[in-house]
């Protein structure tokens with residue numbers, strides 16, 4: 144097997160293409176909001192959403208009817224050309240690499256709106272070879288169109304092989320920006336026996352042991368607590384480790400039960416706590432949930448700042464409220480403080496909230 148030299152990653156893959164980035168910027172992306180550019184009612188709402196959501200994503204793949212694929216592509220070009228996105232990022236999800244639409248997606252979008260597109264999400268990525276294909280093609284198209292900044296790639300993990308190859312996918316190109324979980328396709332590909340788009344399942348549970356009677360016999364019919372488990376824990380944890388290893392960003396993905404805003408918030412928060420930086424929003428009402436969950440809470444920031452203040456030069460151990468804090472808990476607190484600072488830069492309301500926190504001794 145041949146390997147690139149380390150320095151090859153810093154050279155463009157086509158003469159005249161922009162230089163690859165050495166670091167992926169940590170731009171806030173709490174919610175990646177999906178819209179179908181062929182749906183005129185939905186598309187009309189997009190300019191008004193700028194500034195209220197971190198990422199707007201024109202979706203061309205699944206959830207867009209086959210008859211509307213060309214209209215979606217052309218609709219995205221029209222919206223992007225006519226709109227100043229200000230602080231909001233513009234992403235797209237192209238069709239799958241084995242579909243009849245993807246080549247036209249790329250050869251249309253890059254020349255027409257390549258300067259405005261921050262990230263291209265590639266669905267159903269199986270291994271590094273899929274990223275290499277898109278990487279080279281993007282470089283050629285960028286060079287031809289005179290694009291000045293490299294368009295980044297985000298891969299959706301939605302096949303068993305993609306999950307098995309997650310490490311090589313993350314490291315396949317300096318364009319790799321991050322990963323999202325694609326729970327619906329992944330469930331189908333793995334032959335899981337669920338029928339939902341993300342979220343939990345009441346059958347995936349652990350049950351409390353049965354109580355015993357005076358003779359020591361198990362009372363299996365007694366009332367026992369059950370604890371529903373998270374179907375996605377393994378995959379998300381694997382994604383988080385692979386992304387952290389490669390300096391890129393993990394995201395949860397879709398939560399299809401739009402009406403169940405409570406369970407949606409729980410699923411998002413699990414991902415936030417495990418290390419994800421954001422999630423998807425399929426419906427306008429999921430944006431506020433994502434923004435709330437993926438912004439550190441006032442309590443967390445108040446505590447983090449207290450630890451930072453108490454830890455002085457960052458070494459040693461101190462007691463705060465009966466708990467030991469040391470170098471490693473300080474590092475966790477610094478993750479939260481840094482995230483709050485990034486978010487405050489783009490979200491004036493949040494800045495006011497964080498600025499108002501008083502640090503107690």
Ligand SMILES: CC(C)(COP(=O)(O)OP(=O)(O)OC[C@H]1O[C@@H](n2cnc3c(N)ncnc32)[C@H](O)[C@@H]1OP(=O)(O)O)[C@@H](O)C(=O)NCCC(=O)NCCSC(=O)C[C@](C)(O)C(=O)O
Pocket residue numbers: 176177178179184185186188189202205206299301324325326327328329340341396397401424425426427
């Ligand atoms: C769920 C649906 C059908 C409910 O659509 P609805 O019309 O029934 O909803 P509504 O509550 O009646 O809508 C209220 C208003 O909001 C608008 N609206 C509604 N949604 C949006 C939106 N996203 N962006 C902007 N506006 C939106 C809608 O047009 C309407 O406007 P109106 O008040 O003027 O009548 C609709 O929200 C929708 O199509 N959302 C996007 C779905 C999507 O992108 N799915 C693909 C991603 S998930 C996936 O692919 C899986 C994955 C990763 O690949 C894998 O796990 O394998």
Ligand SMILES: [Mg+2]
Pocket residue numbers: 205266301325327328
């Ligand atoms: Mg999918």
